[in-house]
Amino acid sequence: MLKSGFKSGADNVVMLHKTVPQVAQELHACIGCNECLLACPAATESITIDVLNRETLSGPISVPVARFARSCYQCGACVAPCPVGLHRDAMMMWLKVRMLRSGWSE
Amino acid sequence: MAAINQRERNNGETGYNWPFFVSGEGWYKRFLVIFLGVSVGGVFFVWYIQHSNDVSPDSIAGYTYAIIGTLFLLLAAVSYSLKRRSHKKKTVGQLHSSLNWHICFGVLGLVFLFLHSFGNFNPRTGTYALYGMIALALSGMIGRFLDRLVPRLITGEVHKALTVMGDDRIETISQKLQAIVVHNTQDLHSFAVVPGEKSQDASTSMVSLSGPVSSDFSFIHKDQALQTPWDLAYISLEATPQELSLEANHYRFIPDKKSALVHPGALMPGAQEHISELQEVEQAMQRELFYRYIIRYWRKFHILLALLTLALTIWHLVYAGQLLLPVLLHR
Numbered sequence: 001m002l003k004s005g006f007k008s009g010a011d012n013v014v015m016l017h018k019t020v021p022q023v024a025q026e027l028h029a030c031i032g033c034n035e036c037l038l039a040c041p042a043a044t045e046s047i048t049i050d051v052l053n054r055e056t057l058s059g060p061i062s063v064p065v066a067r068f069a070r071s072c073y074q075c076g077a078c079v080a081p082c083p084v085g086l087h088r089d090a091m092m093m094w095l096k097v098r099m100l101r102s103g104w105s106e
Numbered sequence: 107m108a109a110i111n112q113r114e115r116n117n118g119e120t121g122y123n124w125p126f127f128v129s130g131e132g133w134y135k136r137f138l139v140i141f142l143g144v145s146v147g148g149v150f151f152v153w154y155i156q157h158s159n160d161v162s163p164d165s166i167a168g169y170t171y172a173i174i175g176t177l178f179l180l181l182a183a184v185s186y187s188l189k190r191r192s193h194k195k196k197t198v199g200q201l202h203s204s205l206n207w208h209i210c211f212g213v214l215g216l217v218f219l220f221l222h223s224f225g226n227f228n229p230r231t232g233t234y235a236l237y238g239m240i241a242l243a244l245s246g247m248i249g250r251f252l253d254r255l256v257p258r259l260i261t262g263e264v265h266k267a268l269t270v271m272g273d274d275r276i277e278t279i280s281q282k283l284q285a286i287v288v289h290n291t292q293d294l295h296s297f298a299v300v301p302g303e304k305s306q307d308a309s310t311s312m313v314s315l316s317g318p319v320s321s322d323f324s325f326i327h328k329d330q331a332l333q334t335p336w337d338l339a340y341i342s343l344e345a346t347p348q349e350l351s352l353e354a355n356h357y358r359f360i361p362d363k364k365s366a367l368v369h370p371g372a373l374m375p376g377a378q379e380h381i382s383e384l385q386e387v388e389q390a391m392q393r394e395l396f397y398r399y400i401i402r403y404w405r406k407f408h409i410l411l412a413l414l415t416l417a418l419t420i421w422h423l424v425y426a427g428q429l430l431l432p433v434l435l436h437r
Contacts, residue, residue: 016398017264020272034198041190041201044132070122073253074260074401077190077201096122096261097268103121 016074017097018090020057026086027053036078036088042071056095061102069095122261132203136210143178143214147171151221161224163232164429168222175218176419179239182211183412209246216243231422238415245408252404260397266390275387283380 018026032049047064055065069092078088154167162168186208190201216239227233269275 016260016394017267019268019274023272037198038196039201040198041205043198044202046198072257074257074398075253075405076402093261093264094272096257097265097272100122100261100265101270103123 016090017093018087020094023091023094024057026091027057029084030086031084033083035081035083036086039077039081040072041075041077042073043068044071053091056091058098061095061099065095066099069099072096122258132206136206140210140213144217147174147218147221155224163222163224163226164426165224168224171218171222175215175220175222178211178215178218179419182208182215183416185211209250212243212246216240231418231425235415235418235422238411238418242408242411242415245404245411249404249408252400256397256401260394263390263394263397267387267394276384276391279380279384279387283377283384286377286380 030049030053032053034049037043037047037049037052045064045067047068051062052065052068055061061069072089072092074089074093076089078092079086082088150167151171155161158165158167160166163172186204189196189204219236219239223232223236227236267275269278
């Protein structure tokens with residue numbers, strides 16, 4: 001009924017954000033190879049992919065993960081190296097939205 | 107205070123504030139390198155102009171500055187690009203460190219090439235190359251600023267485009283809108299429908315009720331409303347759905363010329379609000395896309411400027427070589 005006028009999927013222009021069910025699906029599909037973190041120019045300290053995956057969707061966010069989310073600048077360098085074609089930038093975006101909302105509720 | 111600490115323990119880190127700065131050991135190291143480089147170059151510059159008569163870009167000091175500046179710029183250009191594209195085993199944080207060195211070498215290169223000019227900004231190849239380098243360094247600085255600002259703007263827009271539970275708001279609003287339309291269409295079906303007007307929209311059907319009502323009910327089908335005998339004894343004392351809706355502020359059962367019900371879409375209470383909400387979400391998504399383009403294309407712009415600066419520098423080197431080579435060959 002309603003068309004937003006945005007392309008998605010394999011098209012050139014992809015909306016950055018994904019819904020929580022999509023993020024959950026991608027997190028579930030993550031094989032934990034760490035390639036996204038290795039390709040990230042914003043990651044300053046060593047955080048593990050399983051901690052990042054665990055804290056992305058729900059629950060408390062630890063200081064290193066929050067620091068990483070704040071320094072991430074959505075350049076998309078993490079997407080290309082993923083061997084299973086996941087979108088870490090979209091996962092990070094949900095983490096940022098969570099942080100933004102939690103900051104507002106304080 | 108204890109309550110705040112307890113809450114922090116329960117909720118973890120909160121907030122996505124804009125003035126965020128990561129300071130670490132690496133940052134201090136690079137700042138120290140820039141400070142030392144600029145200090146050494148500056149002190150030598152001051153000492154040289156006080157003790158020498160030849161203060162031009164093609165003096166010995168000028169050439170020294172040019173060589174050092176070019177080396178720094180080459181290091182800035184090559185180190186990060188190669189590190190990013192290399193397939194060697196990297197560790198987490200290595201690229202960030204490499205990016206910081208890229209900035210450090212870029213700043214040092216610009217400073218040394220600025221000193222190489224010795225204040226000569228004649229419209230020659232060297233000046234154009236220097237302008238290119240200044241533009242390149244500025245685009246890098248603006249890029250770093252955008253890296254901080256734009257993701258926060260994107261997050262704000264995504265916050266608008268997703269529900270509290272993280273679902274697509276467009277989908278949710280569309281479903282609500284669909285439910286309103288279905289609900290109001292069903293309400294209208296309880297009225298007598300004139301044959302041939304079944305496909306009319308809700309507003310038109312309601313407005314038609316305000317006209318003179320025919321007493322001839324022969325066209326009414328058997329399965330439609332007003333089938334029962336029209337007798338007062340059959341009138342129920344219970345409120346009909348239409349009467350219940352009278353409680354709503356937006357609902358006026360008998361529309362007149364002044365009534366809002368005569369306007370198209372008046373029979374869809376809440377629909378307009380949902381449509382405007384939908385437009386807001388769409389605008390938020392458009393802005394998100396725009397910010398995404400800024401991040402993507404600013405990098406491309408920076409790379410283009412780097413290529414342009416490289417071309418201008420090569421042009422300047424060729425020009426300088428044409429002047430230098432005959433002098434060197436005659437010695």
